[in-house]
Structures are given as structure tokens and as C-alpha cells.
Amino acid sequence: MSKKPVRVAVTGAAGQIGYALLFRIASGEMLGKDQPVILQLLEIPDEKAQNALKGVIMELEDCAFPLLAGIEAHSDPKTAFKDTDYALLVGSRPRGPGMERSELLAINGAIFTAQGKALNEVASRNVKVLVVGNPANTNAYIAMKSAPDLPAKNFTAMLRLDHNRAASQIAAKTGKAVAEIEKLAVWGNHSPTMYADYRFATIGGESVKAMINDETWNRETFLPTVGKRGAAIIAARGLSSAASAANAAIDHMRDWALGTNGKWVTMGIPSNGEYGIPKEVMFGYPVTCENGEYKIVEGLEIDAFSQECIKKTLDELLGEQDGVKHLI
């Protein structure tokens, strides 16, 4: 018997990431090849944006995806999020050359107050929310704080792009396949302060740290390359990363919904005090997922260098949180 369709809301649906994301959701890459979906698409109430959204919908229709059970266009989050089971909050301004993501808070922060409130009012009580719009961690924090009737654990931020970037750099350095890498972690903020940590990582059961055996490469090449990859892409393309961001969003939601079979992935999630991170800080942690729930990998040893890196990214997040008090 075929499954009942689930509702997937996507904001910023006519933007660059939206264009790289929607067709993959509709084809079953996110929630499984047996799971029909209804897309509830949100764009700003602006003629140009709504027209662009119409065009995207025409293309979705023209794909005749067997799993696409319905498509809706919205300009109000209160209708877009009605009964939604999944919400991918992408819609917001991307940064341009020379900007830091945190500079977007003043422009984008308020979007997430309104959208958090709307989710609180009308979404499924089990909605799984992923914030992609930058600065993703603090926007997810704003949305979570604006939705007091929904469980805080339903709100997450996207660190998966950093995770995938780190895996790709390690694969290139070791000459091994990316699929063989296990137990990689990225801690903290989706910003250059994030701490990609391969101390526990293995390839074919062997330690990646021992295989690379080059602490200078870790500190002077690997961490800055992963941390500044978004800026490097903006410098090269003139636009911020879109296909890789959409891919990371698919990975994040798929793993959360369908499980990771024990494999570690990175998600930005509200802390419950794990690893000394204050409660509610939206922090990148290594997690495993099972039965629609994520679980932090606990008990990892944090050495002095890691502690320093985690403190730096935490301090930045606390500063961002402090700066958005007025929005909550």
C-alpha cells in the first residue's frame, strides 16, 4: 500500500538554493523513494518573486514526478506552514563578497521571528525544522525561541555543508574515498569559527589523524579551508554556494528522518548542556539518528586545542544570541 503524503514547506523557493533543492525533494531523494510529498512553497509577497515561483512550479509539474502529490504557492508563512511535517527555512538574503555571515543578522533575523511564530501556530506538532538561511545557527535559535509551543529539539541549523566539506578535504588529503570516512565531527557555528574535528575519524577502521599525521596541516590548511570555503565560492562564482547547500539540506533531513545506521553526522541542534555548552545554544554537534530522532555522540575527549576552538565558536554564538535579544 502506498504511504500517505507528507507536507514539506520550503521558504525562499524561487531562490538559488530552492532551485537546486525542490526537484530532489520531489524525486524522493530526501524522504525516500516510497514517500509521496506535498510541497508548500513560500516566497515574499512581491510580484517578481511570486512570478518566479510560478515558473519553478511549472517546471516541477513538467517533471511529472510520481511522488509529487501536490504543490502549493504561498506568500504568507501562516498558510505555507499549515500542518507541515518538514520545514526547510532557506528564504533570506545571502551574503556578497567581503561580508561575514553574522552581518546578515540585522537583515535576516526578523524573518525567523515571524516564521517561528507561524510554525508555532499552524505546523504539525512533530514538524522537523531545518534553518539554512544565514547566519543559520542564530536564525534557528530565533525561530525556536519564537515557537514556545513546539519542542525545542524540532529546530535545527545546517552544519552539514561544513561536515561534507571537511570530509571532502580529508578524502583528498588521504587519497581515500569520501564514503569510507566515519566519525567526523564539526562543532559550533556555521561560520569560519566552526571546528572541524577529525581526531576520532576513521577510514576502513584506521585512524585518520594517524594517517595524516600533520598537525600543521590541520591547523593551517584544513581548518581555514573548510571554515572559509563559503567565501571562496562567493569569490569564484560571484554568488554563494547553492547546489552544495541544497545537497547538504537533503543530507541533513534524510538522515534525521530515515536514520544514519550508527554513522556520525553533524547537525546544529539546541544544546542540553552537553560538552559544557549552555542550554539552548544552537550548536554543531556530532550526532547519530534513529527513528526520526537525533542523539549527540557523548563522552568524546576534548583536548586543550579542541577546547580552545570550541570556546571560540561558542563565544561567537553567544555574542550573536545577545545581539538578537530584541527579536525574541
Ligand SMILES: NC(=O)C1=CN([C@@H]2O[C@H](COP(=O)(O)OP(=O)(O)OC[C@H]3O[C@@H](n4cnc5c(N)ncnc54)[C@H](O)[C@@H]3O)[C@@H](O)[C@H]2O)C=CC1
Ligand atoms: N547554512 C548553510 O550552510 C548555507 C546557507 N546559505 C544561506 O541560504 C540563504 C538563501 O540563499 P540563496 O538561495 O542563495 O539566496 P537567493 O537570494 O537566491 O534566494 C533567497 C530567496 O528567499 C526569498 N526570501 C527572502 N525573504 C523571504 C521570506 N521572508 N520568506 C520567504 N522567502 C524569502 C527571496 O525572495 C529569494 O527568492 C542565504 O541566507 C544564504 O546565505 C547558503 C549556503 C549555505
Ligand SMILES: O=C([O-])CC(=O)C(=O)O
Ligand atoms: O558562505 C556563505 O555565505 C554561504 C554559506 O553559508 C556557505 O557556502 O557556507
